[in-house]
Amino acid sequence: MTDTNSAAATGKLPAAPRALRATASALVSLALTFIGLTAITFVIGRVMPADPVLAVVGDRASEEAYQRVFLEMGLDRPIWEQYLTYLGQILTGDFGTSIMTTRPVTEDILRFFPATLELATLATLIGCVIGIPLGVWAAVNQGRWIDHCARVLGLAGYSAPVFWLGMLGLLIFYGNLGWVAGPGRIDIYYDGLVEDPTGVILFDAAWHGEWEIFWNAFSHLILPAGVLGLYALAYIARMTRSFMLDQLGQEYVLAARIKGASEFSVIWRHAFRNVLVQLITIIGLTYASLLEGSVLTETVFAWPGIGQYITTSLFNADMNAVLGGTVVVGICFVGINMLSDLLYRFADPRART
Amino acid sequence: MSAAADPQGAGLRAWLRSPSPASTWQARAQRAYLGWVAFRANPIAMAGLLIVVALVLAAIFAPLLTGSRGLDPDLPNRLLPPSAEHWLGTDQLGRDIYDRLIWGSRVTLYIVGLVSIIVAPIGLAVGTLAGYAGGWVDTVLMRIVDIFLAFPRLILALAFVAALGPGLENAVLAIALTTWSPYARIARAEVLTIRKADYIVAAEAQGASTWRILRKHVVPLCLASVIVRLTLDMAGIILTAAGLGFLGLGAQPPLPEWGAMISTGRDFLYDQWWVPTAPGAAIFLVSLGFCLLGDGLRDVLDPRSGEA
Amino acid sequence: MTEARLLEVEDLRVTFRTPHGPVEAVRGVSFSLGRERLGIVGESGSGKSQTGRALLRLSARNGRVSAKKMVFDGIDLTNASERTMRRIRGARISMIMQDPRYSLNPVVKVGDQIAEAYRIHTGASARKARDRAMEMLETVRIREAGKVYDLYPHQVSGGMGQRVMIAMMLIPEPDVLIADEPTSALDVTVQMQVLALLDDMVRERGMGLVLISHDLNLVASFCDRVMVMYGGRVMEVLEAGRLHEAQHPYTRGLLNCLPSLEHPQHMLPVLTRDAGWLEEAR
Numbered sequence: 001m002t003d004t005n006s007a008a009a010t011g012k013l014p015a016a017p018r019a020l021r022a023t024a025s026a027l028v029s030l031a032l033t034f035i036g037l038t039a040i041t042f043v044i045g046r047v048m049p050a051d052p053v054l055a056v057v058g059d060r061a062s063e064e065a066y067q068r069v070f071l072e073m074g075l076d077r078p079i080w081e082q083y084l085t086y087l088g089q090i091l092t093g094d095f096g097t098s099i100m101t102t103r104p105v106t107e108d109i110l111r112f113f114p115a116t117l118e119l120a121t122l123a124t125l126i127g128c129v130i131g132i133p134l135g136v137w138a139a140v141n142q143g144r145w146i147d148h149c150a151r152v153l154g155l156a157g158y159s160a161p162v163f164w165l166g167m168l169g170l171l172i173f174y175g176n177l178g179w180v181a182g183p184g185r186i187d188i189y190y191d192g193l194v195e196d197p198t199g200v201i202l203f204d205a206a207w208h209g210e211w212e213i214f215w216n217a218f219s220h221l222i223l224p225a226g227v228l229g230l231y232a233l234a235y236i237a238r239m240t241r242s243f244m245l246d247q248l249g250q251e252y253v254l255a256a257r258i259k260g261a262s263e264f265s266v267i268w269r270h271a272f273r274n275v276l277v278q279l280i281t282i283i284g285l286t287y288a289s290l291l292e293g294s295v296l297t298e299t300v301f302a303w304p305g306i307g308q309y310i311t312t313s314l315f316n317a318d319m320n321a322v323l324g325g326t327v328v329v330g331i332c333f334v335g336i337n338m339l340s341d342l343l344y345r346f347a348d349p350r351a352r353t
Numbered sequence: 354m355s356a357a358a359d360p361q362g363a364g365l366r367a368w369l370r371s372p373s374p375a376s377t378w379q380a381r382a383q384r385a386y387l388g389w390v391a392f393r394a395n396p397i398a399m400a401g402l403l404i405v406v407a408l409v410l411a412a413i414f415a416p417l418l419t420g421s422r423g424l425d426p427d428l429p430n431r432l433l434p435p436s437a438e439h440w441l442g443t444d445q446l447g448r449d450i451y452d453r454l455i456w457g458s459r460v461t462l463y464i465v466g467l468v469s470i471i472v473a474p475i476g477l478a479v480g481t482l483a484g485y486a487g488g489w490v491d492t493v494l495m496r497i498v499d500i501f502l503a504f505p506r507l508i509l510a511l512a513f514v515a516a517l518g519p520g521l522e523n524a525v526l527a528i529a530l531t532t533w534s535p536y537a538r539i540a541r542a543e544v545l546t547i548r549k550a551d552y553i554v555a556a557e558a559q560g561a562s563t564w565r566i567l568r569k570h571v572v573p574l575c576l577a578s579v580i581v582r583l584t585l586d587m588a589g590i591i592l593t594a595a596g597l598g599f600l601g602l603g604a605q606p607p608l609p610e611w612g613a614m615i616s617t618g619r620d621f622l623y624d625q626w627w628v629p630t631a632p633g634a635a636i637f638l639v640s641l642g643f644c645l646l647g648d649g650l651r652d653v654l655d656p657r658s659g660e661a
Numbered sequence: 662m663t664e665a666r667l668l669e670v671e672d673l674r675v676t677f678r679t680p681h682g683p684v685e686a687v688r689g690v691s692f693s694l695g696r697e698r699l700g701i702v703g704e705s706g707s708g709k710s711q712t713g714r715a716l717l718r719l720s721a722r723n724g725r726v727s728a729k730k731m732v733f734d735g736i737d738l739t740n741a742s743e744r745t746m747r748r749i750r751g752a753r754i755s756m757i758m759q760d761p762r763y764s765l766n767p768v769v770k771v772g773d774q775i776a777e778a779y780r781i782h783t784g785a786s787a788r789k790a791r792d793r794a795m796e797m798l799e800t801v802r803i804r805e806a807g808k809v810y811d812l813y814p815h816q817v818s819g820g821m822g823q824r825v826m827i828a829m830m831l832i833p834e835p836d837v838l839i840a841d842e843p844t845s846a847l848d849v850t851v852q853m854q855v856l857a858l859l860d861d862m863v864r865e866r867g868m869g870l871v872l873i874s875h876d877l878n879l880v881a882s883f884c885d886r887v888m889v890m891y892g893g894r895v896m897e898v899l900e901a902g903r904l905h906e907a908q909h910p911y912t913r914g915l916l917n918c919l920p921s922l923e924h925p926q927h928m929l930p931v932l933t934r935d936a937g938w939l940e941e942a943r
């Protein structure tokens with residue numbers, strides 16, 4: 001008779017305000033990080049170069065072009081005012097004009113970004129589909145040879161330079177075996193045939209039922225995605241293994257065994273559910289770092305993505321393009337991490353309420 | 354200290370294994386010894402140590418390990434395949450690739466060392482200050498740390514190099530700027546746990562200055578975790594430096610930096626595959642070595658892994 | 662209580678491999694259990710829980726279990742296949758774990774965890790299992806079972822968690838129940854209710870109960886027999902009613918440590934231990 005109110009006292013708390021508060025605090029973090037990111041790119045673009053105008057217009061610009069840009073950039077005004085203007089421009093999606101392509105940087109980024117997205121997404125998928133079961137398998141067989149193999153593979157995948165792996169892949173699978181298509185996103189005679197609705201060729205080709213194009217694009221994509229995927233796989237398998245080991249040592253796993261649950265159920269129904277909650281953040285982190293880490297892979301595979309756009313602009317001293325690309329990739333990076341963090345809060349009952 | 358007086362000779366092992374250490378110095382030596390025993394039993398970690406030691410030895414004894422030809426171009430002998438004379442072949446300027454790799458170990462160590470001596474003090478300083486001062490100083494500093502933690506590292510390093518201009522030192526600076534933040538987190542956490550410890554309170558009561566407490570008590574305690582973290586980060590640092598070199602933004606030719614070697618060797622991938630693959634293998638091996646070593650160090654210094 | 666012996670154990674040993682050498686948690690425990698209530702008492706670390714886990718062959722990975730004899734209802738537990746063991750666990754021998762805070766899966770609703778225990782062994786439909794789990798929650802005196810069913814473990818109090826645990830382990834109606842401090846987080850009234858429930862199961866269904874506890878008074882008043890453990894060994898086994906006649910110095914020591922209203926003492930004596938107790942009968 002003593003527990004009349006205990007159920008009520010510990011019962012469900014109203015979920016909405018808590019979830020709202022979590023979202024709000026995530027948004028505040030996002031805003032702060034955004035301000036930090038733009039402040040840094042601002043410093044990089046306007047303060048560090050000896051002559052920021054030259055960095056934008058290039059060496060060969062005429063005197064009047066120089067003067068125009070000098071005023072456009074507001075270099076005669078105080079520095080904080082310049083930053084606020086810069087922030088305002090970014091918020092309206094205005095990154096200035098690229099001297100290399102002579103188009104607005106925003107337009108360029110929209111053209112190059114889908115390629116990177118396609119690459120990073122497939123790589124993350126490969127990493128999850130292979131890495132998670134591998135990590136679970138290794139943890140379940142802790143100390144056996146499969147575990148050692150998975151551990152070494154995990155460390156090796158993390159230690160190998162992606163650009164080197166990419167070159168080895170090209171040498172073997174394209175040069176020697178001819179199993180896949182070479183650098184580039186698609187063969188030249190298919191180029192530009194399907195560009196809508198998303199710019200992600202695999203999706204667009206499937207959308208229009210152009211299967212020939214689809215497979216051509218796929219054979220270009222699989223090698224770079226595989227190389228990046230190996231990196232993702234290594235990290236995800238490693239983290240899955242360590243989370244799983246942690247969970248398998250918990251008392252509730254013993255409780256499940258006492259109930260007579262099968263090993264399959266103990267691993268996948270009980271332990272893995274807890275691992276999955278933790279993995280959300282890891283997968284988000286992997287995806288975000290693949291988005292930015294694809295710079296090197298894109299260079300090796302001549303992949304027309306945002307990373308290559310940034311590096312080529314860099315060599316052409318095209319500062320607007322470099323900063324625009326950096327800000328966009330940075331925002332995606334931060335955004336994905338915040339999103340996975342939020343997702344985690346909703347997936348884990350302990351964080352939810 | 355009498356028990357510690359004669360730690361040499363046959364008694365050393367017994368001294369190290371004695372169940373009741375007679376001094377803090379003996380206790381510390383015992384912990385180090387037990388750590389070493391655990392570390393030695395881990396073949397993966399030992400392999401890592403071996404690789405790292407080999408790297409250091411290669412850098413020190415580079416003049417003895419390489420031929421007398423030096424690193425000057427030798428155009429008649431360009432692009433030779435691996436042979437008894439040129440173990441890893443020659444590059445597009447006829448230079449021996451093996452020799453360049455050995456000399457390149459100095460560049461790698463230079464990068465790694467420079468990043469460490471920039472990153473560790475900055476991280477320690479910011480973290481200790483935040484943890485020790487508390488209040489709004491802590492809040493502001495940690496916000497800044499969080500912002501740096503949330504950044505895409507490679508892209509940011511690229512942007513830094515873009516503004517500063519390509520070159521080895523600028524690449525190092527860019528890497529350091531994107532790497533310091535986790536160290537501040539570590540240092541702050543350590544400071545928070547020991548700030549309330551009795552001996553710190555006692556030292557304060559004896560009138561020790563804040564600066565002295567930080568230097569004598571706080572910093573030494575953070576050092577272990579910072580070293581583990583640095584070792585684990587080495588692989589990332591080496592890979593980023595190599596990546597910048599590969600993009601042509603790091604070390605500039607003719608400096609035998611491994612990433613830059615891959616970059617110049619790229620054109621010969623299909624016909625003289627050894628030119629770009631050999632330096633890649635070197636990068637792979639060294640960063641794997643640091644990874645394995647860091648993993649092993651963490652296992653030893655992390656008390657949880659003692660069980661099971 | 663000499664009719665059917667449900668469980669017979671002879672010379673049970675559990676040894677753990679650790680970096681600092683082997684740890685012998687249980688060293689040669691022998692006992693038998695009928696359809697009765699057997700209490701196990703002993704100080705912390707005396708090997709009570711490890712004895713329970715060894716019976717289910719669920720010792721930690723680094724543990725080795727050996728026994729001259731470990732027979733349950735005619736089944737030799739020492740070399741039964743893992744398949745057989747799975748069929749025994751939960752359905753025939755079950756164990757209520759010590760700490761409900763860690764023994765429930767944090768991301769699964771408590772009700773579903775109870776229902777799962779039922780479904781594993783009966784193959785009942787989800788609907789049916791849910792109804793049974795609800796009933797079971799009410800049986801362990803949980804109010805508003807419907808509401809509690811949908812809570813997650815971190816949302817229930819310690820006492821409620823313990824009752825959820827009890828419900829989970831009782832729902833398949835096992836023949837032997839090992840209850841490891843099942844009532845330590847409950848207040849006295851609920852404790853009595855839960856013990857009454859266990860008592861019913863022993864009387865009506867002929868379940869064998871092993872009750873592990875620190876609480877000598879509770880064990881003495883509730884159980885038929887009491888087994889006293891120290892350092893992984895059985896010191897002595899007594900009829901509960903004759904506990905005060907205990908011979909062994911350790912048991913006497915334990916008894917003397919209990920505060921008593923009839924014989925008030927100025928200071929409670931300190932328990933003295935003798936290294937020889939660990940050696941005897943070797």
Ligand SMILES: Nc1ncnc2c1ncn2[C@@H]1O[C@H](COP(=O)(O)OP(=O)(O)OP(=O)(O)O)[C@@H](O)[C@H]1O
Nearest residue numbers: 677679684686704705706707708709710711712721
């Ligand atoms: N995995 C393990 N590795 C090493 N030693 C272990 C392991 N599990 C248990 N032990 C040791 O076995 C001994 C007996 O533990 P057990 O849990 O049976 O004690 P207990 O009698 O249940 O104590 P309590 O009343 O505190 O629950 C303890 O000394 C413990 O340290």
Ligand SMILES: [Mg+2]
Nearest residue numbers: 709710759841
């Ligand atoms: Mg116990």
